[in-house]
Amino acid sequence: MSEQNIPLAGVIGSPVAHSKSPQIHRHWLSTMGLKGHYVPMNVSQDDLKTVLQTLPKAGFVGVNITIPHKVAVLELADLVTDRAILIGAANTLIFRQDGKIHADNTDGYGFIKNLQNAPGGWDAQAGPAALFGAGGAARAVIAALLDAGVPEVLIANRTRVRAEALRSDFGKRLRVFDWVQAGNMLDHAATVVNTTSLGMIGQPPLRVPLDGLQKGAMVTDIVYAPLKTKLLEVAEEAGCRTVDGLGMLLHQAVPGFERWFGARPTVDSATRAAALR
Structure with a gap:
């Protein structure tokens, strides 16, 4: 696999340093032997639209969204699932190959x-x-x-x-x-x-x-x-x-990881330990 094809994902919020998502996703990438990276990104509301338009061009396949952007991303997405519409917020974005942004909510x-x-x-x-x-x-x-x-x-x-x-x-x-x-x-x-x-x-x-x-x-x-x-x-x-x-935090991460990296991870005691590091 060439370097430019290694899938990238991450979490966008402000603040975002406290997020446990990088620990969870990196644990799964490592234990499953998958190529990929997951990074935290502190993005202001003013820059959110520009960042979401730019990330796919840099090799990103999707991102998690956390406070305060979970409502705003609904307006920026091209496709929104029924459950995200019902909840009025999205926490998982998939950057599709056709250039469209797909928004979902996996919290429930x-x-x-x-x-x-x-x-x-x-x-x-x-x-x-x-x-x-x-x-x-x-x-x-x-x-x-x-x-x-x-x-x-x-x-x-x-x-x-x-x-x-x-x-x-x-x-x-x-x-x-x-x-x-x-x-x-x-x-x-x-x-x-x-x-x-x-x-x-x-x-x-x-x-x-x-x-x-x-x-x-x-x-x-x-x-x-x-x-x-x-x-x-x-x-x-x-x-x-x-x-x-x-x-709840661990299980909500599973669908996004599967879509981004192509394999379904298991939530187990090792996953919990990784999140608590």
Whole structure:
């Protein structure tokens, strides 16, 4: 293979130095013996369009997109998947050979795969899902939960109007609770999800009463710093099954890697270790 044909990919954001994606993709490239490179790129909003037009000419086959560009890239893409349109954001771009930019969102895919790969698996139809937060991550998670067959999503956000907007977009399988009543969602929830940054290192704690957690419920937090948040600690003590947020990050990376480098990677303990280096 000639040097100019080695596929290049990367992650675009601002800031981007904190991203674990380079560690994940480089691990897969190395362990699978594939030629390719994956690099972080700090790109401002003003330069985003120019950079996306230039990268394919430099040998790039695609990129991941992170904050703050996940919404803006929808306007710059030539083709957008249905799920990216529904979520209103894209995290994976494929630079096609015909010159078109293809935008997708694999966050929801990664979220569901993380639950399904938990010991004992996950039953979407076991009962309602309770969800904290109504931001961009919540949209991806809600779309994935409904698509997987969860009968109802109960949602609470500190600003109720944002949760109401989600109900307007996703329909009557969403039920909105006031933030002060968020703990009441847990009484019948088979799945509990925190999509907020509350409980993350450097952020305020998630101050929601958790005494309603049901034994055997699946509880997950999309935060992965710390790996075991207070929510997951309390859930374990209550006899719940728990899944940390790192798995979502790992699984969402799989479809992009496969499209860019031509082989499907496996998410395993070595992948987790590589991300945590």
